[in-house]
Structure formats: C-alpha cells, structure tokens
Amino acid sequence: MSLNREEVIKLENKWIAPVFHRRPVVAVRGRDAILWDANGKQYVDCMAGYGAAFLGHCNPKVVEAVKAQAEKLLACHGSIYAEARAELLKQIERIAPKGLRKIFLSNSGTEAVELAFKAARKYTGKREIIAMMRGFHGKTLGALSATWNPKYRAPFEPLLPGVKFVPYGKAEKVREAVTPDTAAIIVEPVQGEGGIYVAPEGYLEELREICDQHGIILIFDEIQTGFGRTGRLFAYEHWNVLPDILCLAKAAGSGVPIGVTLTPDEVLGGFSIGEHSSTFSGNPLACAAAAATIEVLVEGRLWEKAEALGSLFKGLLSRMAEKYRVVREVRGLGLMLGVEYRFDILDVLNGLLERGVITLSSGTRILRFLPPVSITEAQIEYVVEKLEECTRLLEEGKMKS
Numbered sequence: 001m002s003l004n005r006e007e008v009i010k011l012e013n014k015w016i017a018p019v020f021h022r023r024p025v026v027a028v029r030g031r032d033a034i035l036w037d038a039n040g041k042q043y044v045d046c047m048a049g050y051g052a053a054f055l056g057h058c059n060p061k062v063v064e065a066v067k068a069q070a071e072k073l074l075a076c077h078g079s080i081y082a083e084a085r086a087e088l089l090k091q092i093e094r095i096a097p098k099g100l101r102k103i104f105l106s107n108s109g110t111e112a113v114e115l116a117f118k119a120a121r122k123y124t125g126k127r128e129i130i131a132m133m134r135g136f137h138g139k140t141l142g143a144l145s146a147t148w149n150p151k152y153r154a155p156f157e158p159l160l161p162g163v164k165f166v167p168y169g170k171a172e173k174v175r176e177a178v179t180p181d182t183a184a185i186i187v188e189p190v191q192g193e194g195g196i197y198v199a200p201e202g203y204l205e206e207l208r209e210i211c212d213q214h215g216i217i218l219i220f221d222e223i224q225t226g227f228g229r230t231g232r233l234f235a236y237e238h239w240n241v242l243p244d245i246l247c248l249a250k251a252a253g254s255g256v257p258i259g260v261t262l263t264p265d266e267v268l269g270g271f272s273i274g275e276h277s278s279t280f281s282g283n284p285l286a287c288a289a290a291a292a293t294i295e296v297l298v299e300g301r302l303w304e305k306a307e308a309l310g311s312l313f314k315g316l317l318s319r320m321a322e323k324y325r326v327v328r329e330v331r332g333l334g335l336m337l338g339v340e341y342r343f344d345i346l347d348v349l350n351g352l353l354e355r356g357v358i359t360l361s362s363g364t365r366i367l368r369f370l371p372p373v374s375i376t377e378a379q380i381e382y383v384v385e386k387l388e389e390c391t392r393l394l395e396e397g398k399m400k401s
Contacts, residue, residue, distance in 0.1 A: 005038035023353060030057025032374035035358065044379045046359040046371040051192075051224050051336075054251035055296055056374030062254045062292045069288035076284050078277060084284035084291070091294040092260070095233060097242055102268040104261045105282045109223035109249030110138025112259035113186070115276060116245045117142050117160075120184035120217035122275075123267045128182045129160075132168040134194030137186060137221055146186055148194070168197060171206035178210065184217040184245075185210070189235035192224040192370075195362040196331055196338025204241040211244070217267070219245045223259075224336070227251035228297055228373065231307030231334030238333065256289035303334070306373045309380065310334035313369065316384040323388075326395045328365075337369040338362060339387075347399045351390035357383050 003011070005026045013022075026038040033056055035045040048054065055062065069084055076082040085105070092103060104115055121127060131137070131146035138144060144153060145160035153159060162181070166173040168191060185207055191197040211218040220243035225235035229251060232238055236246075245267065249259040261268070280286070296302070314330060314337055321327040321339065328340040341348070344364045352359055362368045367387075371380075393399040 008038065023358075025353070025358070032056035033372050033376070033379055041356065043353075043356050043358045044371075044375070044383055046357060046369045046375075046383060048370055048372045049250075049255055050360065051229065051250045051370040052253070052255045053372050054227055054229055054335075055254050055293060055302070056372040057255075059254055059293075059296060059374075061296050062289055065288045065292035066256065066285060069285050073284045076282070077279065078281045082282060082284055082287070084287040085282040088282075088287040088291040088294075091291045091298075092262075094298060095294060096262060097234065097236075097246060099242065099264055100246055100262040102263050102265045104268060104276065105287070106259035106261065106278055107257050107280050107283075107286075108138070108259045109221075109247065110140045110143040110259075111278070112223065112247040112249055112261045113137045113143040113146070113219075113221060114140055115261045116186070116219045116247050116263075117146075117184065118276060119245060119261070119263055119267050119271075120219065123270060124183045124215065124217060126181045126183035128162040128164065128179060130164050130166060130174060130177050130182060130185045132187055132191070133165050134168055134191050134197065135165075135186070135188060135221075136191070136193035137223075168194070169200045169203050171203055171210065174207060174210055178214055178216070182214065182216050184219050186219040186221060188221045188225065189238070190225050190230060190333055190336055192336065192368070193362055195340065195366045196336060196368060198331060198333055199239065201239075204236070204239045208241050217244045219243060219247065221247050223247055223249045224370075225333075227293070228303035228306050229334055229336050229370070231303055231310055233297075233303050235333070252293060253286055253289040254293045256286050258283075258286040258290050260290075302373045306334040309373065309375060309377070310337065312377060313337060313371075313380045313384070316380065317387075320384055320388045320391065324391050324395050326391060332369075335369070335371055335373060335375075339367040339369075341365050341367070341394075343394065348387070348390045348394060351393065351399060352383075352386055355386040355389065357386050359383075 029036040226248040246262045
C-alpha cells in the first residue's frame with residue numbers, strides 16, 4: 001500500500017463531498033466474504049458494496065474477464081458495435097424475462113430508473129407515476145422524485161411533478177390513486193433501503209391487474225433484489241408476476257458500475273435516435289464484468305445457494321431474536337435480511353465493526369444484511385454470534401440505545 005491508513009482517511013475527508021456516513025475502516029483487499037483493512041484486520045463483509053459484490057469480492061472469473069478486456073479495449077461509444085457488448089447481450093439473453101427483449105445499458109441503478117420513467121411516459125403518453133412509501137429508487141432528480149424519504153427529497157425540491165406516494169402493500173390505495181393520466185407504477189418486490197419489507201402475498205398480482213386494466217406500465221425496481229440475492233434469479237419469480245419494465249444494477253457487474261433497463265420491444269423500440277443515450281452505455285470493461293458475472297451466476301445456479309444460506313441465516317437470527325425484548329422482528333428473503341430493533345442500532349453497528357463484522361442499516365432501528373453468496377456457514381454463525389453479544393449488551397443497558 002503506497003499510502004498509510006491515516007493518509008487515506010485525511011485525503012478522502014479533505015476532498016470527497018461529505019455525503020457518506022464514514023466508518024473507521026480503510027479497505028485494501030477483499031476475497032469472497034472477507035474484507036481486509038490497512039492494519040491487516042479482517043472483517044466478514046455483510047455489506048458487500050451495498051449488495052454489489054453478490055458473487056463475493058474479486059471473483060476469479062470476473063477478475064480474469066476484466067483483466068483480459070482491459071488489455072483489449074476500454075472505451076467504445078454506443079455508436080460503434082463492440083464485441084464485449086455483444087457478449088454481454090448473449091448472457092442477458094439467457095436470463096431475460098419472457099417478453100422483455102429490448103435493453104438499455106447504463107451506469108447505475110438510478111439511471112436505470114430514470115430511463116424507465118422516460119420510457120413509460122413516452123409509450124403511454126401519460127405523465128403521473130405512483131410510487132410507494134418507504135420506497136427508494138435513487139438520488140438523481142427523476143429517481144429521487146419517486147424516493148419516499150423526505151430527508152432525501154426536501155433539499156432539492158421542486159422535483160419531477162406528478163409523483164404520488166401510497167402505502168406499500170396496500171393495493172386498494174394504489175387503485176384509489178390511479179387517474180386517466182397515470183403512466184407507471186414503480187415498486188420494489190422487497191424494499192431494501194426502506195427496511196427489508198417483503199411484498200405481501202397477492203400484492204404484486206393485484207398491481208399487475210391494475211396496470212392491465214388501466215393501460216399502466218408496471219416497473220419493478222430489482223436493483224438490489226436482482227441477480228440471485230433473494231433466492232431466485234429475479235425476485236419477481238417468488239410471485240410469478242412479470243413487470244413491463246425491469247430495472248437492474250448493483251450485483252450485475254460484481255462491483256464494476258453498470259445498470260440495465262429491460263422492456264418489451266415496443267416500449268424502448270419506440271425511441272428515436274438521440275432521445276436517450278450515454279457516453280458510457282455498454283462500456284466494454286463493464287460489459288466484460290457483467291457477462292462474466294451472469295455466466296458464473298447461471299452456471300452455478302447460485303440463487304439456489306443464496307436461498308439455502310439465507311434460510312440458515314434467517315433461522316439463526318430468528319432464534320437469537322426470540323431471546324431479547326429489544327428485537328422487534330426478523331424478515332427478508334434469501335441473502336437480503338433485516339433485523340428490526342426497538343431502539344437506535346448505531347452502537348450495535350459499531351459493536352459489530354469492532355468484532356470484525358461489517359453490516360449496514362435501514363433507517364435508525366433496522367440492521368440490514370446483504371452478504372455475498374460466497375459467505376460460508378461458519379461465517380454466518382460467527383456473524384450471528386457477534387450480533388447476539390451486541391444485542392445482549394444493548395438489552396442489559398451496557399451499550400447505548
């Protein structure tokens with residue numbers, strides 16, 4: 001390492017905009033579910049780049065693909081055909097939901113959502129968007145307009161007009177919000193940032209029915225749930241409900257930035273040249289990473305492994321939760337799990353960090369676990385053991401609440 005720990009922290013604090021909640025860890029290396037800091041300490045990483053490193057840090061096949069592509073071609077605008085882009089499209093063709101046969105490649109999840117809104121408005125000729133309370137779709141102005149939490153929205157208003165928020169899981173409230181000018185309904189099958197809330201049974205089916213009845217575009221934001229995380233390749237498969245537009249990112253590139261928007265042919269196929277583009281759309285390096293990611297995921301059927309590991313993890317968390325009054329609920333699907341407490345969990349987060357576990361939060365009272373599928377059973381047991389230590393201290397009043 002050319003810079004020491006203190007130099008790294010000093011430089012980032014000096015130059016990076018103060019928009020991240022910082023933790024006192026300087027990451028230098030990762031492999032599978034383990035992250036090493038500048039002092040050589042290792043952590044079981046249940047954050048995994050906010051879910052981006054689903055295969056694990058530095059998956060060998062992804063690293064090999066990125067290295068090989070870096071030696072051939074790094075930049076290629078979408079106005080020129082590219083071999084790496086075509087290779088990714090071949091892999092997407094293996095997994096694309098039936099009927100969603102037109103794709104735009106972007107750089108992030110928020111960009112995937114931005115295009116979804118543009119596509120819905122252009123295709124329907126309507127303007128309104130119905131989004132969900134607790135929903136999170138990104139922080140660029142369009143996606144932010146459908147992100148519920150006022151702390152993200154208020155400083156930047158006015159935002160995109162015509163966005164309505166209704167309670168998550170309440171299809172009747174969606175019906176009440178629909179007007180002749182409703183273009184799209186956007187929903188996460190499992191709300192991530194909002195607190196790991198899983199769609200109730202029948203909810204997504206009713207949304208599909210509402211959209212079919214009124215000519216509305218149904219958008220599934222699977223930026224966090226896609227590519228195996230919930231125990232299915234895509235989370236919508238738990239309910240067998242197909243959206244009109246599917247937004248993907250995070251795990252798609254194993255840490256290399258890429259976003260994917262999939263639609264029926266007539267939706268994106270109706271765009272004219274120049275109506276939507278991006279300098280880095282289909283970047284060769286990102287495409288190589290994503291193609292390798294999909295290949296590893298599909299050949300190993302890793303969503304099945306995520307389902308099994310998630311069942312173990314959730315079971316251990318649930319048994320722990322039964323012992324402590326400070327824990328309200330454990331919920332989630334696959335390797336997308338949340339533990340809700342009755343008190344602020346900042347000290348639990350910090351306590352876990354001291355014990356070699358990195359996790360993240362949803363709000364102030366919910367711990368969120370997004371570990372890679374390469375996490376071992378022993379590592380899961382270690383995480384729960386350390387969480388129980390912190391929870392016991394919280395209940396005994398020996399840890400701040």
